[in-house]
Amino acid sequence: MKTLHVNLADRRYPIIVGQGILADAGKLLARRGLDTPPVVITNNKVLRLHGPVLLESLRRTLGGATVIRIGDGERYKNHSTLFKIYREMFRAHADRSSWILAFGGGVVGDIAGFAAATYMRGIRFAMAPTTLLAQVDSSIGGKVGINVAQGKNLIGAFYQPAAVLADTGSLATLPQRELTTGIYEAIKCGAIRSEPLLRFIEQQLPAILRCRPSEMEHIVVEAARIKAAVVAKDENEIGLRMILNYGHTVGHAFEAATNYRRFKHGEAVAWGMLAALAYGRQLGFLRETEAARLTRLIRRVGPLPSLKGISCSRLWNAMALDKKFNSGNIRMVFLPKLGAAEIRGSLDPCGLRRFLREFLSANGGSRHRSGRL
């Protein structure tokens, strides 16, 4: 078991990583002052797989829990699920001294965190992420929210948990694509901040794909450490934190252009990193050999869903709607070398659009030149 700390302006909180720690959740949380029965927000699948161990620990140490189940999947991260959570909390007489435990993947963490941020103007919450993506990425940094018709995560808040418990044991039950989507985010962390983490993933990829405990613990700890350090320096995403969006500007557009149906988030980020690598080469970032090395690693993780049928205009429109596409000043993250990132602003929209058309056409996307800049 390892403990990292996220240091924020007014507070620090621990990320506890280890095999089987859900069995001690009650004790670990009580030590952080979370010593009353929580409102556990989760879904049926997580509850079936890992619920018994967690709930037994909460029962033993905290005297129980109220369980609120939500639908499984990104499409449930919406305002009707949010208000269902509120209603069940009122019914359970949750008050300002209550707290929420988000138990599941990124969807559960995002919506449960937003419920915590807004229920009675904010109550405490903790997270027990059960997917690799949530453990290395979404559970760290305090970004919480819901999707609306206009896009993903467009309503939300920055709201930090009191503790994160990442039980790497829960990763063994993940379907293959749920695992690889997390591996891509871990690769991203290495790409922007740690060449050693990249090297570790390169060397241990077969063990990681089999979820070997010590390897999983290592990548979760290292990726979480990187994200936590960046977030600590820029909690509200004014500057530095944007480097965490490496691969995301184009990645989000791939997700949106396919209505969030074709790609897992990490898969879209993987395509986004491949695009950023290629465009970065055009702009003079990263040597050919390093770009090839990262490309090779991304490709080794597993097959990515194809880009077939995605038109450049669709992709471009999706990018323009992204909230990171700041007021006409197009910014993207590039790698000057492996393990370092740089934010480049004022990108030429014509040049970027031309590149995207070439990238799509070189990677099986649509050659259709619909739309105009």
Place this chain on the structure above:
Amino acid sequence: MKTLHVNLADRRYPIIVGQGILADAGKLLARRGLDTPPVVITNNKVLRLHGPVLLESLRRTLGGATVIRIGDGERYKNHSTLFKIYREMFRAHADRSSWILAFGGGVVGDIAGFAAATYMRGIRFAMAPTTLLAQVDSSIGGKVGINVAQGKNLIGAFYQPAAVLADTGSLATLPQRELTTGIYEAIKCGAIRSEPLLRFIEQQLPAILRCRPSEMEHIVVEAARIKAAVVAKDENEIGLRMILNYGHTVGHAFEAATNYRRFKHGEAVAWGMLAALAYGRQLGFLRETEAARLTRLIRRVGPLPSLKGISCSRLWNAMALDKKFNSGNIRMVFLPKLGAAEIRGSLDPCGLRRFLREFLSANGGSRHRSGRL
């Protein structure tokens, strides 16, 4: 024109008070970095009365504004108005660099502030409160939110504006009860922190009821100064800030027990202060002469809606649902002397309930002894 500052942990912001300052809103806001066209959230009534002056100033200095109108009244402070605001903001292409100007009374400020707190995880906002209640109370302190079926302000956040512009000129157009509801909150500020403010209101009440500019500026500045000082010491309402709830524990219950239809907020608080004064007397707070002096001032402001038909059990149930009725530990604010407040916890529920029954019966409420403790 006078400027106060609210000092928070990581930031300070100004409250600018003055007659006619809406005409300079653009310039005053631009100085605070709010120098792009805002999203103005308001209602038709405010827009008709004060919109032309404000919008002309925004047009001249900031190049314009997007106006979003919401319904006028507490019943519109709900989730469907909130999502209507989001939708109109998306339609206007508001992004993370946009900002909101809440232009109106407490309802506008609360819901516009909550929209600002949650749109794209939080954008900047400023407030131009146009009612006395909003100027002395709801625009200060960062409490934002909406009502839900289970109660008022139960979903929300603490989110601070970048600036508050209180134009005391806009008070002249208020209906009488909108004015007196604010005077009661100003009296509350004096009662808990400033005997001189109480004395000023006692001496100048006729001028205040006629909205004479210099008197209005004085009470807005003094009440705002008191609230700002308390909030600065306890932004998230963990301790001290509770003294601002003087008269509110019972006052909120009066509002809820009459479905928010009979009383203006300040009127309910006035009844709540009268109840707290009487109960405080029983518990040994405040000398008879001082209690009588404050009672007399409250009564002089104007007639209060009657308590007729409010049963003790209804009132008690409403109190039990209040989020300030913390986990069974009943706390209320009392005055050891005029201008000083004390939070008393662990109140005896039987004693309090008995007192409320007597208070209701002595003040025209129901004598019906329904329900049991």
